[in-house]
Amino acid sequence: MSTRPEDATSAPVSLADLEARAAARRERPAYGHDALIACDRLVRVFSADGVEVQALQGLDLLVSEGELMALVGASGSGKSTLMNILAGLDVPTAGAATVAGRDLLTMDARARLTYRREVVGFVWQQTARNLLPYLTVLQNVTLPMQLRGGRRRAARTKTAEQLLAMLSLDHCRDRRPHQLSGGEQQRTAIAVALANTPSVLLADEPTGELDSHTAEQVFAAFRTANEELGTTIVIVTHDQAVADEVRRTVAIRDGRTSSEVLRRTERDAATGREALVAREYAMLDRAGRLQLPADYTSSLGMAHRVLLELESDHIGVWPDPTADGNADHGAGDGPKPGGRTPDDGPKPGDGTPGDGPKPGGGATT
Numbered sequence: 001m002s003t004r005p006e007d008a009t010s011a012p013v014s015l016a017d018l019e020a021r022a023a024a025r026r027e028r029p030a031y032g033h034d035a036l037i038a039c040d041r042l043v044r045v046f047s048a049d050g051v052e053v054q055a056l057q058g059l060d061l062l063v064s065e066g067e068l069m070a071l072v073g074a075s076g077s078g079k080s081t082l083m084n085i086l087a088g089l090d091v092p093t094a095g096a097a098t099v100a101g102r103d104l105l106t107m108d109a110r111a112r113l114t115y116r117r118e119v120v121g122f123v124w125q126q127t128a129r130n131l132l133p134y135l136t137v138l139q140n141v142t143l144p145m146q147l148r149g150g151r152r153r154a155a156r157t158k159t160a161e162q163l164l165a166m167l168s169l170d171h172c173r174d175r176r177p178h179q180l181s182g183g184e185q186q187r188t189a190i191a192v193a194l195a196n197t198p199s200v201l202l203a204d205e206p207t208g209e210l211d212s213h214t215a216e217q218v219f220a221a222f223r224t225a226n227e228e229l230g231t232t233i234v235i236v237t238h239d240q241a242v243a244d245e246v247r248r249t250v251a252i253r254d255g256r257t258s259s260e261v262l263r264r265t266e267r268d269a270a271t272g273r274e275a276l277v278a279r280e281y282a283m284l285d286r287a288g289r290l291q292l293p294a295d296y297t298s299s300l301g302m303a304h305r306v307l308l309e310l311e312s313d314h315i316g317v318w319p320d321p322t323a324d325g326n327a328d329h330g331a332g333d334g335p336k337p338g339g340r341t342p343d344d345g346p347k348p349g350d351g352t353p354g355d356g357p358k359p360g361g362g363a364t365t
C-alpha cells in the first residue's frame, strides 16, 4: 500500500503505516540540533498599560559553535530583547531557544543562575554596567570565578592575569574602572565575561559609546577571544566597520531575522589575488516564508500579492498586473507566469549552470 498522503482518501492507511511515519518523524534531527544557539520561532510579547508590543515575532536563528557573528537592525527591531533572552535574563513568550544544550524556556531559577554564571558571558553597551567601580581590574575579573566557587585564590588570580595578558591589559591590573579609558573598560568587561570560560559571549552594542579607533581595538579583543579560546561570540552592533569584520552578519527586522550577509575569501582565477567577497541572502524560514527587501518591492509597486514562477534554476517574483498602479508595468512586455519558455526569463549571473544567481552582485572589497 502506498503511504503518499494524497492516497489517503482512496486507500485506508494502516496503523503500521502511521507508526512508521511517526517513527520517521521522531528520528529526523530536530531543527538546529547541531547548532550551539538555536532560536526557533521565538516570540516575545511585552504588555505595558494595556498595550501589546511584539518585540520578537517568530525569530529563527542558528549559530554554530566557534562562530563570531554580528546582529544588526534598526532601533526597536528586537535585538536587545533577543540578547536578554539568550543571556537568561528574560524568558520568551513562545517558541524555542536552546544554548549549549540548555533549554531557555524550561530552566528553573537555580539552573538559570548557573547558566548565567557558567555558560554565557555578556558585555553591555554602558561601560558602567559591566564593571564594579570599587574593585580593581584584577578583582573585577576574579569575582565571577569567586562566585562560582571551587578554585583556589592563586588559581583564580593566575587565570585572570592570563586573560588580561591575552587582551593586552596587563598595565591596567591594579587600576579601578574610572582610571581606564572607554576602550580599556570594555576590554576589561570582555575579560570579566570570559572569566568562567563560557561557551557563548554575548555583546549588546559594546562599541556604541566609543570612537571608531577605540571600537576597532575592542573588536580586536573579541576576535582574540574567539580565536584563542574558541568562544562563540554574538555581537549586536550599529557599527558597519564591526559588521564588515565578521564572516556572517544577520539583520533583524520587525522581530524577525530578515537577511544575512556572508563574507568569504575568494581567489581570482585570473590574477590569483585573494579578495573578500560579501553576498547578501534573504532568509527562508521552514514554512517557506521569505521577506523581500522593502526597496525592491516598493520600486516595483509590489503589495499584498505577487506572482511566482518556478524556473529550472531560480524562482521569479512578479508584481500583480491586476493591482492598482501595476497596469502599466505589466501586461505587454512583462513576464507572463505560466506562459513563458524557459529561455526568455531574467537570468541573474547569466544563468550558466553552476554559475548561480548573484543577488546584489557580490561586492568585493
Ligand SMILES: Nc1ncnc2c1ncn2[C@@H]1O[C@H](COP(=O)(O)OP(=O)(O)O)[C@@H](O)[C@H]1O
Pocket: 046, 047, 048, 053, 054, 055, 073, 074, 075, 076, 077, 078, 079, 080, 081, 082
Ligand atoms: N521591557 C519592555 N517593555 C515593553 N516594551 C519593550 C520592553 N523591552 C523592549 N520593548 C519594546 O520591544 C521592541 C524591541 O525593543 P529592543 O529589543 O530593545 O530593540 P533594539 O535593541 O533592536 O533597539 C521595541 O518596540 C521596544 O519598545
Ligand SMILES: [Mg+2]
Pocket: 079, 080, 081
Ligand atoms: Mg538595543
